[in-house]
Amino acid sequence: MKKIRVGIADDHPFILLGVEHLLRPCPDMQVCFKCESIGRLLELLVEMPVDVLVCDYEFEGDPYADGLNLLDRIQRVAPAIRVVFLSSHSSTHIISAALNAGAAGFVGKGPEGFVSLAAAIRAAKNKSLFLPDSIANRMLSTTGRAAEGGSSLNSLSEKESTVVRMICDGMSIGAIAERLNRSPKTVSNQKNAGMKKLGARNDVELVTIVREWYCS
Numbered sequence: 223m224k225k226i227r228v229g230i231a232d233d234h235p236f237i238l239l240g241v242e243h244l245l246r247p248c249p250d251m252q253v254c255f256k257c258e259s260i261g262r263l264l265e266l267l268v269e270m271p272v273d274v275l276v277c278d279y280e281f282e283g284d285p286y287a288d289g290l291n292l293l294d295r296i297q298r299v300a301p302a303i304r305v306v307f308l309s310s311h312s313s314t315h316i317i318s319a320a321l322n323a324g325a326a327g328f329v330g331k332g333p334e335g336f337v338s339l340a341a342a343i344r345a346a347k348n349k350s351l352f353l354p355d356s357i358a359n360r361m362l363s364t365t366g367r368a369a370e371g372g373s374s375l376n377s378l379s380e381k382e383s384t385v386v387r388m389i390c391d392g393m394s395i396g397a398i399a400e401r402l403n404r405s406p407k408t409v410s411n412q413k414n415a416g417m418k419k420l421g422a423r424n425d426v427e428l429v430t431i432v433r434e435w436y437c438s
Contacts, residue, residue: 230256279309304346319430327352
């Protein structure tokens, strides 16, 4: 039987050891490498191709550490690879965006996530998507609330919506203020109000949420 070749990437050594320990007994899997940095990961994906990568969603110390950016870099180096993300905390918007961008699965760094990791890897190898029950139920609940209440983008005022869309287009607060003939403080306040209504904690989540609603 041909084994599933697996790579592990996480900036916490104990997570690397824990994941490796969980996968070693699996007769259908071979752990080919484990690494703690994005730079080394991208090198190993070329030197030692794997079928599935179990990867942390965020790496400390990397200027482009969020999972969506990382997934894009991984796919450029190894287009055929299937990526299962690990994360200790992520919103349903982040998970949905990761899956839409091509991730094969998303599991939490907790008992349920680690127990289901082997199943996630097997599903990824079979070109299926995998989510643990708790995450899947949470996403279904969010989808249900959205269907009942309509898109949360509708909760934004016209001015907040304009600012949020311009932020998502990559414009700075200063550039938006100049374009709309508003003060930077006013634009910043409108951005923050929009983020609060949408439940976004930072610009990455804001862009993810807006893209999700427009693509749904």
